[in-house]
Amino acid sequence: xxxxKFNILKSTAVPLPIENVDTDQLIPAxxxxxxxxxxxxxxxxxxxxxxxxxxxxxxxxxxxxxxxxKILVGGKNFGSGSSREHAAWAVYDYGFRCVVSSFFADxxxxxxxxxxxxxxxxxxxxxxxxxxxxxxxxxxELEVNLPEQTIxxxxxxxxxxxxxxxxxxxxxxxxxxxxxxxxxIKSEIEEFAxxxxx
Amino acid sequence: MSKTLFDKVWDxxxxxxxxxxxxxxxxxxxxxxxxxxxxxxLGLKSRGIKVLYPERTFATADHNTPTxxxxxxxxxxxxxxxxxxxxxxSNEYGISYWGLGHQKNGIVHVVxxxxxxxxxGATIVCGDSHTSTHGAFGAIAFGIGTxxxxxxxxxxxxxxxxxxxxxxxxxxxxxxxVTPKDVALFIISQLTTSGATGYFVEYAGDVFENMTMxxxxxxxxxxxxMGARGGMIAPDETTINYVKGRExxxxxxAWDKALAYYKTLKTDPDAVFDKELTFDGxxxxxxxxxxxxxxxxMGISHDIPDAAHAEGGATTYAKSLGYMGFHEGDSMxxxxxDFVFVGSCTNGRIEDFRAFTSLVKGKHKADNVTAWLxxxxxxxxxxxxxxxxxxxxxxxxxxxxxxxxxxxLAMNDDKVPAGKYAVSTSNRNFEGRQGPGSRTMLASPLVxxxxxxxxxxxxxxxxxxxxx
Numbered sequence: 128x129x130x131x132k133f134n135i136l137k138s139t140a141v142p143l144p145i146e147n148v149d150t151d152q153l154i155p156a157x158x159x160x161x162x163x164x165x166x167x168x169x170x171x172x173x174x175x176x177x178x179x180x181x182x183x184x185x186x187x188x189x190x191x192x193x194x195x196x197k198i199l200v201g202g203k204n205f206g207s208g209s210s211r212e213h214a215a216w217a218v219y220d221y222g223f224r225c226v227v228s229s230f231f232a233d234x235x236x237x238x239x240x241x242x243x244x245x246x247x248x249x250x251x252x253x254x255x256x257x258x259x260x261x262x263x264x265x266x267x268e269l270e271v272n273l274p275e276q277t278i279x280x281x282x283x284x285x286x287x288x289x290x291x292x293x294x295x296x297x298x299x300x301x302x303x304x305x306x307x308x309x310x311x312i313k314s315e316i317e318e319f320a321x322x323x324x325x
Numbered sequence: 326m327s328k329t330l331f332d333k334v335w336d337x338x339x340x341x342x343x344x345x346x347x348x349x350x351x352x353x354x355x356x357x358x359x360x361x362x363x364x365x366x367l368g369l370k371s372r373g374i375k376v377l378y379p380e381r382t383f384a385t386a387d388h389n390t391p392t393x394x395x396x397x398x399x400x401x402x403x404x405x406x407x408x409x410x411x412x413x414x415s416n417e418y419g420i421s422y423w424g425l426g427h428q429k430n431g432i433v434h435v436v437x438x439x440x441x442x443x444x445x446g447a448t449i450v451c452g453d454s455h456t457s458t459h460g461a462f463g464a465i466a467f468g469i470g471t472x473x474x475x476x477x478x479x480x481x482x483x484x485x486x487x488x489x490x491x492x493x494x495x496x497x498x499x500x501x502x503v504t505p506k507d508v509a510l511f512i513i514s515q516l517t518t519s520g521a522t523g524y525f526v527e528y529a530g531d532v533f534e535n536m537t538m539x540x541x542x543x544x545x546x547x548x549x550x551m552g553a554r555g556g557m558i559a560p561d562e563t564t565i566n567y568v569k570g571r572e573x574x575x576x577x578x579a580w581d582k583a584l585a586y587y588k589t590l591k592t593d594p595d596a597v598f599d600k601e602l603t604f605d606g607x608x609x610x611x612x613x614x615x616x617x618x619x620x621x622x623m624g625i626s627h628d629i630p631d632a633a634h635a636e637g638g639a640t641t642y643a644k645s646l647g648y649m650g651f652h653e654g655d656s657m658x659x660x661x662x663d664f665v666f667v668g669s670c671t672n673g674r675i676e677d678f679r680a681f682t683s684l685v686k687g688k689h690k691a692d693n694v695t696a697w698l699x700x701x702x703x704x705x706x707x708x709x710x711x712x713x714x715x716x717x718x719x720x721x722x723x724x725x726x727x728x729x730x731x732x733x734l735a736m737n738d739d740k741v742p743a744g745k746y747a748v749s750t751s752n753r754n755f756e757g758r759q760g761p762g763s764r765t766m767l768a769s770p771l772v773x774x775x776x777x778x779x780x781x782x783x784x785x786x787x788x789x790x791x792x793x
Contacts, residue, residue, distance in 0.1 A: 145640070151734075151758050157735065157761075160360075160736070162410045163364065179743065203519070204518065204519040204552070208753060210470055212471040292346050293345035305472070305476055306472075309480040316377070317377075324337060324583070324586040325444055325446065
């Protein structure tokens, strides 16, 4: 599915300094019954965000109007658990284009890269600085520069580089996905399939 | 050059390596279910492309199915719609479909091996993180997202960077009442829920060599719970005896060729792993979790550690214990239990029901406990009946439900109510996993049985000693 190209993102950020945020929190299983990719943002962090009677939980960060932006900053081991791409869809559909964490779970990170959410892994020290800066001033802006592979805390100018494979970077900057690539080598795949051991 | 088991299977399936990017990996077998496939099929339709090899994909309905009255129409319209989508997509694209009521229907990671879809040395994917289960056969098996489901349908390939390799050795004799589930929960408690992220694990040592295929599946199933994409165990006689003769296993000359391939599937003696860990199996106790991720587990006789000795930050730890209603220093023995769930792709196989039944035999379900016993497949269900386990269970006050994922993720009506405690043989104790506000303690079928008959968390060894 097509997604917005990613180049340079300058935005305020929403802080969620909890570790091991799992996919059941990002989108609980009971909201996985759709057959189309629509509306998942409404249920992002459903049970942290809403009470059982659907009233908002005032102490949850997404319900706090002083925090907003296209960047979500999470604690260590963000996205652990299920392979449900719905978790990444919910993040995207809510309006986030980038998740920053000191460590990502593997499948979630991969799903993000496949749908146009940029996972930016930073050092624990930089993560601490980002949380502290947002805590001190919720209007603090971050700049995520994909071509340069840098993330900058604009209030202090502190900057860190992040890793992304050249292939995925190219995809994200152009809005391509893997099927475009795989379709282009179909005859090679068919040839390969003739000589498998099983 | 010396290779690990993982290298051998991976390298055999690499079509090309992209400079500065992932490998293009050919996928032998693809399993799909109703929850993570509909949007993939929509993608195919919008691109106007077909399924390249429909005979390599198998569909079963499991995540979102009722576990009673499966002969009746599914009541929840959203669930019914999702099941209908799987059926119509499978039919449209020529994919084998095992829907509700079909004899082969069941949990995708239970039926795959039962019908011989799972083969040693194969690459297997499914839009489900517990696809790691199939690694028990020496396959490379891992969970993928829906974009990748679409890729596999369209091209039978996915694009993945090759993970790092870790070997986990467990040697020694397991104690009385210690099951494969305990071995896995022990390893996860040592590595934490993210300790194997970025790695593919090989399990080695006599503890795994002596395990049945069911036990090996339980262990490999839980690989994802320490962050690993998958785990695998080298195929041996136990594996080959299990695989031989199953419906989708190779036959005749193809079997001889496959057998020759299977025999190559072991790590070379001087192969190097990026990380290697060794544990003493005899030191493992029956395990139970006390927190909200599977890494928060401990021997059942231990006390809940204080924050200073726990992995992770104090805030997260306090949030987790607060959710569970537990405190640092608490013993788990005697904790309240409201629900017991036996089932899932982790512990929904015949051995799990044998273990559970062995402990409840001659006893009675505690009045305060609601028990859900959910077989992983119709084959498991039939075995439970044929082996006389159902009679023993009925005598002890238990009922058997119909196959499905059930309360493991509570997409259907099998939900643990808010605030209630469940001892569960499933794989995740995340907040709300078994229903909004539910509190889950992960454990083995024996620990589940001990809880079911005593009504509180109980060390199963105390009941086993009574039996002896």
